[in-house]
Amino acid sequence: MSVYDVIVVGGGPAGMTAALYALRNGKTVLIIEKEGFGGQITHSPRVENIPGFVSVSGNEFADKLFDQIIAQGAEFEIETVASVECDGDLRIVRTEEGTSHEGRTVILATGVKHRMLGLENEEDLVGEGISFCAVCDGDFYAGKTVCVAGGGNSALQEAILLAEKCEKVIMLQDLPKFTGEARLQDVLFAKDNVTSFTNVKITALRTEDETFKGVTIEDRADGTSQNIDCDGLFVAIGLIPENEGFKDLADLNAWGYFDSDEQCLTKTPGIFVAGDCRSKQIRQVTTAAADGAVAALAACRYLNQ
Numbered sequence: 001m002s003v004y005d006v007i008v009v010g011g012g013p014a015g016m017t018a019a020l021y022a023l024r025n026g027k028t029v030l031i032i033e034k035e036g037f038g039g040q041i042t043h044s045p046r047v048e049n050i051p052g053f054v055s056v057s058g059n060e061f062a063d064k065l066f067d068q069i070i071a072q073g074a075e076f077e078i079e080t081v082a083s084v085e086c087d088g089d090l091r092i093v094r095t096e097e098g099t100s101h102e103g104r105t106v107i108l109a110t111g112v113k114h115r116m117l118g119l120e121n122e123e124d125l126v127g128e129g130i131s132f133c134a135v136c137d138g139d140f141y142a143g144k145t146v147c148v149a150g151g152g153n154s155a156l157q158e159a160i161l162l163a164e165k166c167e168k169v170i171m172l173q174d175l176p177k178f179t180g181e182a183r184l185q186d187v188l189f190a191k192d193n194v195t196s197f198t199n200v201k202i203t204a205l206r207t208e209d210e211t212f213k214g215v216t217i218e219d220r221a222d223g224t225s226q227n228i229d230c231d232g233l234f235v236a237i238g239l240i241p242e243n244e245g246f247k248d249l250a251d252l253n254a255w256g257y258f259d260s261d262e263q264c265l266t267k268t269p270g271i272f273v274a275g276d277c278r279s280k281q282i283r284q285v286t287t288a289a290a291d292g293a294v295a296a297l298a299a300c301r302y303l304n305q
């Protein structure tokens with residue numbers, strides 16, 4: 001079995017950029033992805049904030065990045081990494097499929113999953129009416145009506161951004177009160193194009209000819225239902241990092257993110273983290289790619305010691 005200089009776990013923008021930087025530094029790289037290369041951005045049909053691209057589909061961007069790392073010599077596997085063990089200077093990556101791979105360093109770039117509402121046709125509508133990111137997709141709803149599901153800080157922040165662009169923003173909170181900071185609530189609800197429903201459950205996503213048209217909500221107190229027409233639904237009910245399996249190697253913060261700073265280092269020599277999976281303020285393609293570069297260069301320095 002060959003021993004790779006760098007094994008990257010996760011083939012999103014962070015992982016693929018890490019691979020690119022390690023390869024450009026003359027290192028051998030294996031990148032392991034459990035679903036499809038590209039990560040979350042492949043759910044976006046139109047991305048307009050990646051430098052150098054006026055507009056690009058998430059899939060096209062992911063394909064270009066994948067082609068770039070393959071052209072540089074990356075090896076890849078479609079497998080799910082279950083654990084990473086340290087054996088002296090070796091890092092052994094074991095997969096759910098029963099295979100194992102050996103490397104001298106490992107970069108964990110496992111990303112996040114957005115918590116979903118759990119409704120029928122929700123997956124199909126992601127990028128086609130359902131969004132998770134006002135910074136990314138808010139412009140597509142300029143002058144339109146949108147709903148925001150959630151009531152914590154993320155939902156309030158998303159809604160504040162959307163209220164600057166959209167004709168109307170309707171907050172849908174499933175608890176009796178908004179739980180985000182009072183300061184954010186003050187800013188949001190001072191806007192005259194923002195209305196809200198509390199203690200409501202979204203029970204259906206309504207479509208016509210496969211086009212998203214709005215939601216049905218149910219009042220948790222009296223069980224009554226009503227339809228709300230809107231052009232988009234921003235779901236901000238939490239992110240789920242998938243880092244539990246690696247917590248012996250890299251500390252997790254209270255929300256399950258790798259507790260690492262801008263250096264992308266962990267408490268374990270030879271293990272680095274990059275992208276949305278680590279604790280950070282801004283989760284975007286640009287910041288994921290930046291982490292990938294930082295983590296790869298840190299891994300190269302470690303290897304060159």
Ligand SMILES: Cc1cc2nc3c(=O)[nH]c(=O)nc-3n(C[C@H](O)[C@H](O)[C@H](O)COP(=O)(O)OP(=O)(O)OC[C@H]3O[C@@H](n4cnc5c(N)ncnc54)[C@H](O)[C@@H]3O)c2cc1C
Nearest residue numbers: 010012013014034039040041081111136275276284285288
């Ligand atoms: C609908 C949508 C639209 C967006 N629009 C924009 C936008 O317009 N502009 C922008 O900048 N950002 C946008 N984002 C955010 C952007 O996609 C993320 O910030 C970025 O993809 C993070 O990259 P990442 O590599 O850190 O993580 P991810 O993209 O989450 O990639 C992580 C990868 O790791 C894999 N993985 C996880 N665990 C394992 C394991 N155990 N074994 C193997 N593989 C594993 C996952 O399958 C995934 O492919 C959007 C996100 C969504 C969901």
